[in-house]
Amino acid sequence: MSEKxxxxxxxxxxxxxxxxxxxxxxxxxxxxxxxxxxxxxGVSAQQEMHDHPAPKHxxxxxxPTSCKPEVQSGxxxxxxxxxxxxxxxxxxxxxxxxxxxANCAMAHWGVAMTYFHELWDPVIRPxxxxxxxxxxxxAERIGGGTDRERGFIRALAAFYDQEPGLRVSKYESAMGELxxxxxxxxxxxxxxxxxLLASASPFDTTxxxxxxxxxxxxxxxxKYPQHPGIAHYLIHACDNQEMAQQGLAAARAYSKIAPSAPxxxxxxxxxxxxxxxxxxxxxSNQAARRAAHSQGDIGEELHAMDYLVYAYLQEGRDKExxxxxxxxxxxxxxxxxxxxxxxxxxxxPARYAVERRQWKDAAAIIAASGAPPHxxxxxxxxxxxxxxxxxxxxxxxxPVERLRDIELQLRATGGEYNVYWAAQVEIxxxxxxxxxxxxxxxxxxxxNLLRKAAxxxxxxxxxxxxxxxxxxxxEQLGDLLLEQKQPxxxxxxxxxxxxxxxxxxxxxxxxxxxxxxxxxxx
Numbered sequence: 155m156s157e158k159x160x161x162x163x164x165x166x167x168x169x170x171x172x173x174x175x176x177x178x179x180x181x182x183x184x185x186x187x188x189x190x191x192x193x194x195x196g197v198s199a200q201q202e203m204h205d206h207p208a209p210k211h212x213x214x215x216x217x218p219t220s221c222k223p224e225v226q227s228g229x230x231x232x233x234x235x236x237x238x239x240x241x242x243x244x245x246x247x248x249x250x251x252x253x254x255x256a257n258c259a260m261a262h263w264g265v266a267m268t269y270f271h272e273l274w275d276p277v278i279r280p281x282x283x284x285x286x287x288x289x290x291x292x293a294e295r296i297g298g299g300t301d302r303e304r305g306f307i308r309a310l311a312a313f314y315d316q317e318p319g320l321r322v323s324k325y326e327s328a329m330g331e332l333x334x335x336x337x338x339x340x341x342x343x344x345x346x347x348x349x350l351l352a353s354a355s356p357f358d359t360t361x362x363x364x365x366x367x368x369x370x371x372x373x374x375x376x377k378y379p380q381h382p383g384i385a386h387y388l389i390h391a392c393d394n395q396e397m398a399q400q401g402l403a404a405a406r407a408y409s410k411i412a413p414s415a416p417x418x419x420x421x422x423x424x425x426x427x428x429x430x431x432x433x434x435x436x437x438s439n440q441a442a443r444r445a446a447h448s449q450g451d452i453g454e455e456l457h458a459m460d461y462l463v464y465a466y467l468q469e470g471r472d473k474e475x476x477x478x479x480x481x482x483x484x485x486x487x488x489x490x491x492x493x494x495x496x497x498x499x500x501x502x503p504a505r506y507a508v509e510r511r512q513w514k515d516a517a518a519i520i521a522a523s524g525a526p527p528h529x530x531x532x533x534x535x536x537x538x539x540x541x542x543x544x545x546x547x548x549x550x551x552x553p554v555e556r557l558r559d560i561e562l563q564l565r566a567t568g569g570e571y572n573v574y575w576a577a578q579v580e581i582x583x584x585x586x587x588x589x590x591x592x593x594x595x596x597x598x599x600x601x602n603l604l605r606k607a608a609x610x611x612x613x614x615x616x617x618x619x620x621x622x623x624x625x626x627x628x629e630q631l632g633d634l635l636l637e638q639k640q641p642x643x644x645x646x647x648x649x650x651x652x653x654x655x656x657x658x659x660x661x662x663x664x665x666x667x668x669x670x671x672x673x674x675x676x
Contacts, residue, residue, distance in 0.1 A: 212238065213382035213411045217341045220299025221258035225251045232264050233341070237383030238415035241268045242451075259296035262289040263307050270313060270325075272352035273390055273618045275493055277571045278321070287314045302339060305332035309349075326353040333370075340374060344383045347371050351390050356574050356615040367391040368400065375404060382412040389421050394615055395654055398428035409438065416446035416454040423461050427621045430657025435465040452485075456498035457619070463502045464621045467509045468659045479506050496522065496529045497619055504536035504624050509660060516540025517549075527560045528575035531582055532624065534560070538586035547593035554590060557583035577614055581607045585627055588634065597638050604631045608647070612654065626651055629661045636664060641671035 212234040219229055228251045235244035248264035255261065266289035269282040278286065290311045298304040309328035313321045326349040333339075333346035347367040354363035368391040375384045385408040392401025405422035412418035420442035426435040439458040446455035459478050466475035482502055500522065507516035517540030521530035538553035557579055564576035588603035608627040616622055628651040635644035645668040651661040 211412060211414050214378070214380040215341075215382070219258070219260045219303060221251070221260060222255040225255045225258060225261075228254070229258070229261065229264070232261075234382055234412070235415070236264065236267055237344075237381075237386060238412050239271070239274070239386075239417045240415050241271065244268045257296055259293040259298045259307060260303055262293035262296070263303075263310055265289045266293070266310055266314065270310070272322075272348055275571075275619075277569065283314070290314050302332070302336050302342065305335065305342070306345075308332075322349075322353045325349055340378060340381070343370050343374060344381070344387065347391070348383070348387050351387060355570065356617065357577075357613070359613060359615070361394055361396055361615075364391045364394065364397060368397065375407075379407065380411055382408070382415070382418065385411055386418065386421060389424055390618060393424045393428065393618060395428060398425055401425045402429070409441070414445070416442050416449060416451055416458070419445055420454065420458050420461065423465070423621075424618070427461065427464065428656075430468070430655075432465045432468045432657065435461060436469070436471075439465065453494045456482075456495050460498035460501050460505075461621050463505050467505060468657065470659060472510060475506055479503060493526055493529065494619055496525045497532070500525060500529050500532040501620070501624065504532050508536055508539060508624055511543075513540045513544035517544055517546070527563055528572075528579060531557055531560045531575075531579045535582040535586055536624070539589055542586060542589035542593050545593060547590040550586060550590045550593075554583060554586045557586060574614070574617070577610065581611050581623075581627060584610070585630055588630075592634060592637065600634060601631075601638070604634050607631075622655060625660060626655055626658070628654060629658065629664065632661065632664045632668070636667055636671070639671075641668040644668040645672065 212231070215230045215234045215237065217230050217233050219226065221229060228247065232244050232247035232251060235247055245265055245268040248261050248268065251258055252261035252265070266286040269286040270278060290307070293307045294311060298307050305328075309325055309332055312328045313325035316324045326346075329342075329346040329349040333342045336342040347370045350363045350367040350370075354361075354367075368388060371384050371388045371391065374381070375388060378384060385404040388404035389401050389408060392398055392404070402425055405425035408421050409419045420439055423435040423438040423442075426432070426438060439462040442458040443455055443462065446452075446458060459482065463475045463478050466472070466478070479502060482499060503519055504516070507513075507519065516536045519533045519536045519540070521533035525533075534553045534556050538550045538557065541547070541550035541553065561576050561579040561583060564572045564579060584603050584607035588600045588607065591597075591603060592600035604627065608631045611623065611627040628647055632644045632647035632651060635641075635647060645665060648661045648665040648668060652658065652665070655661070
């Protein structure tokens with residue numbers, strides 16, 4: 155059967171695909187230009203095509219549906235965007251499919267999926283919940299044309315219909331049933347793997363869900379090396395110290411699969427950070443930042459900037475890190491209410507001050523007004539550490555107490571997401587209290603508090619939004635032991651810290667100081 159190259163337009167977007175005569179296409183190569191911020195502002199696709207004529211790439215996705223043949227390519231374009239977490243652009247693209255085919259139930263499924271940010275913030279925003287439910291009502295009213303489509307719709311409806319604490323687990327269970335019923339369907343398997351990652355507990359240090367997801371994705375990655383979701387979710391599955399090396403191939407591939415998606419350019423740095431590959435992380439996030447900026451994606455730009463600051467500091471490139479901070483301060487209208495944006499904006503100045511041991515600068519950091527409590531805690535922690543380590547333990551008591559209040563507030567809110575952040579804030583409070591105790595001459599108390607913080611932190615995985623703690627508690631414990639003239643004990647802690655977070659500058663420097671002290675007979 156002969157094949158030819160077909161080009162056509164979806165809205166204002168130029169698309170290309172391989173076409174087989176006599177048969178509908180099942181594999182689509184998407185070459186699109188999407189600018190999420192412009193779409194959000196209502197600029198038409200035709201205007202975007204006029205302003206940005208160069209097509210871009212999102213990868214290869216095949217997702218057959220019972221919708222009209224003329225919207226199939228548009229639907230798969232939307233799914234490709236969804237797999238790279240380009241949520242605003244994906245929503246606009248799915249809506250165009252729904253406009254062209256009023257009986258395409260899966261288009262409404264797609265819109266509702268763009269509100270469910272499974273790995274960034276699985277607790278769906280209150281303003282998006284009713285919108286998602288309405289889309290699912292429409293999908294259920296229309297009804298999928300196949301059992302497989304109805305399975306996708308049932309799974310997402312289970313998410314939107316459940317109480318907050320059950321949504322993700324019910325969705326994962328329903329996606330597991332769909333994947334089992336459709337073992338040969340790529341998208342059923344890929345979305346199930348993502349659901350496993352969304353439901354993975356950060357308190358499970360065996361990484362059971364991550365390993366299950368990887369076992370699904372790795373054979374698919376070999377068979378479909380240009381699929382954006384497979385590479386993307388493999389990176390997330392391996393974003394832990396145990397599995398990081400296993401994710402390196404996907405990290406190397408993803409930015410080449412979907413180079414028009416800023417998130418695809420950034421994601422390799424999750425693995426690079428785990429492995430201490432700082433130059434690779436810098437290059438990854440420089441590219442991601444440029445792409446996000448050109449597309450007006452402030453959240454993705456801030457996310458890349460945070461990882462850039464982290465990597466620059468590990469390479470000793472303090473000047474470049476400082477320039478990122480200056481650029482951050484010049485950025486207008488940052489939304490403190492948006493978690494991804496707010497976290498990056500809070501973490502960067504804290505990293506810059508604390509990593510460089512500029513305690514007075516850290517003490518001057520103030521939480522942004524309106525920031526979520528677990529984001530505000532980053533600034534409060536930096537202030538407490540800065541005060542304690544600059545010789546003002548009495549003044550540090552107030553921010554330490556505020557950290558404890560934030561922890562209690564988060565625990566009272568309930569839900570595993572808030573429990574996770576409460577545990578993180580508890581660790582921050584222990585660290586700050588330890589340095590205050592050290593400043594007050596309570597050496598044993600300081601060691602006890604910081605060791606407890608280190609042990610607790612080692613038992614919890616980070617979430618994808620962060621490259622890691624501002625300074626790992628285990629590394630701080632080594633630093634504390636050095637201050638207490640215990641270089642041998644400090645050396646042991648730094649070695650553990652470097653296993654958990656390879657090639658961190660602070661731990662390497664601490665290890666060198668401890669070795670020198672031991673050689674000098676201290």
